[in-house]
Amino acid sequence: MKGTVSLKGTQEGYQLIIQSSASLEDAYEELKSLTSQMRKDSHNRREIKFHVKTGLRELTDKEKNIIIEIVEDDYFKISSFESDVITREKCVRWQKEASPTLEVRTVRSGQMVEAEGDMLLIGVVHPGGIVRASGSIYIIGELKGTAHAGVNGKESAVVVANFRYNAQVRIGDNVHVIEKKDRQIDEEADTTEFVYVNDLHIIEVSKLEELKALRPELDNYAGGIYNG
Amino acid sequence: MGKAIVITSGKGGVGKTTSTANIGTALALQGKKVCLVDMDIGLRNLDVILGLENRIIYDIIDVVEGRAKLHQALIKDKRFNDQLFLLPAAQHADKNAINEIQMVDLVEELKNDFEYILIDCPAGIEQGFKNSIAAADDAILITTPEISAIRDADRIIGLIEQTPIKAPQLVINRIRKGMMEAGDVMDVEEITRHLSIKLLGIIYEDDEVVRASNRGNPVVLDPDHPSSQGYRNISRRILGDTVPLMTLKEEKVSFWKKIFGFGK
Numbered sequence: 322m323k324g325t326v327s328l329k330g331t332q333e334g335y336q337l338i339i340q341s342s343a344s345l346e347d348a349y350e351e352l353k354s355l356t357s358q359m360r361k362d363s364h365n366r367r368e369i370k371f372h373v374k375t376g377l378r379e380l381t382d383k384e385k386n387i388i389i390e391i392v393e394d395d396y397f398k399i400s401s402f403e404s405d406v407i408t409r410e411k412c413v414r415w416q417k418e419a420s421p422t423l424e425v426r427t428v429r430s431g432q433m434v435e436a437e438g439d440m441l442l443i444g445v446v447h448p449g450g451i452v453r454a455s456g457s458i459y460i461i462g463e464l465k466g467t468a469h470a471g472v473n474g475k476e477s478a479v480v481v482a483n484f485r486y487n488a489q490v491r492i493g494d495n496v497h498v499i500e501k502k503d504r505q506i507d508e509e510a511d512t513t514e515f516v517y518v519n520d521l522h523i524i525e526v527s528k529l530e531e532l533k534a535l536r537p538e539l540d541n542y543a544g545g546i547y548n549g
Numbered sequence: 550m551g552k553a554i555v556i557t558s559g560k561g562g563v564g565k566t567t568s569t570a571n572i573g574t575a576l577a578l579q580g581k582k583v584c585l586v587d588m589d590i591g592l593r594n595l596d597v598i599l600g601l602e603n604r605i606i607y608d609i610i611d612v613v614e615g616r617a618k619l620h621q622a623l624i625k626d627k628r629f630n631d632q633l634f635l636l637p638a639a640q641h642a643d644k645n646a647i648n649e650i651q652m653v654d655l656v657e658e659l660k661n662d663f664e665y666i667l668i669d670c671p672a673g674i675e676q677g678f679k680n681s682i683a684a685a686d687d688a689i690l691i692t693t694p695e696i697s698a699i700r701d702a703d704r705i706i707g708l709i710e711q712t713p714i715k716a717p718q719l720v721i722n723r724i725r726k727g728m729m730e731a732g733d734v735m736d737v738e739e740i741t742r743h744l745s746i747k748l749l750g751i752i753y754e755d756d757e758v759v760r761a762s763n764r765g766n767p768v769v770l771d772p773d774h775p776s777s778q779g780y781r782n783i784s785r786r787i788l789g790d791t792v793p794l795m796t797l798k799e800e801k802v803s804f805w806k807k808i809f810g811f812g813k
Contacts, residue, residue, distance in 0.1 A: 430707060449700060
């Protein structure tokens, strides 16, 4: 079978395109002959990186390893794999992580609200109430209880809220206690801020204006699907 | 078909039992047929406050375990003409001696004979609390202006939200006017907004409540006290009347003069 694997040179580098309609066995065979031919042809042995495109076929890790074994040697390397499809499982997981969970409710003492991925809470977290999300937490309302973002250890998660009340914020393993000792100035402190973990792994409160600079990736997925 | 209302608070000592006795008595004074159910098994008090301690023959556990019929365990309050009854708790058992299903059956039976069934819930959120709310249609939440009581009330609202009971109604008990005006404690509006449930009534701190309870006469029987008026207002609101709140803004003395004090 000819034509199941083609080599293409682009500005970004070399691409190995494996036809998704061909059987993988044929593709392996052709990859072998193609690479051995290239090894013979290339005289100045310098490192060449290949980007493997598999079209409408998602390769398993095992299949990827076979291809890596065929192609790679001291000079030929595979930089990445790319396909036009993703598995359903991955898609559902991505969908959960990428679309914020919307909760409109009061979180009372002893209650716990949890979400996969990001959470947007509209309401009040009372003292003793807990909101937990594996991603970031955004609160429109009042936070008087505990907000725990990045519960699975995602330290890039942030908590955006109005921190004018006593509260506790956790990101991953980091804990920050917000104490407003003087309740009188609370009225003036009516600004939304965010809490994040800085490069020194220290939890910090910062002005909302800095959010875009510190976490530019946050709005990447707002609206619409991108291939993850 | 009667209506079962649970009176609960979470925290102890905020006045659940006193409020149960007084609201029940006030409803009976309005001509309703009322049964009070003491669920504080092992630490019963409702009978003491009503002055019915010595008349207990059978209790709720005797009924549940089949040693007595329900009507045998009910104690009639002789001050009212067949209006007020008490189903006393057992003193020799604990809260696990009865379960939710038995409680629902019991209250369903009571509903055939009574218009209002008030369930006096024990403190805490364990089995006694679960039994008490299992059979209730409505809930009245008692709190005091203390932050600890408010915190527990918040927890209780959260637990009640998970049951078919619609939103509980709030009674703020033991209000000390001076402290509230000085801002030492949260005021009525703040508490209501914080808990975000409907306010059913407020009761001022009143020494007479303790005095009356010690004599076994609920304070509500004597209308000349602010606490008594508070309980009467609550009972009228339960019956569907619109009664203005006793406001903190008004001087207590002038308020009473307005109603009773002409010519005094």
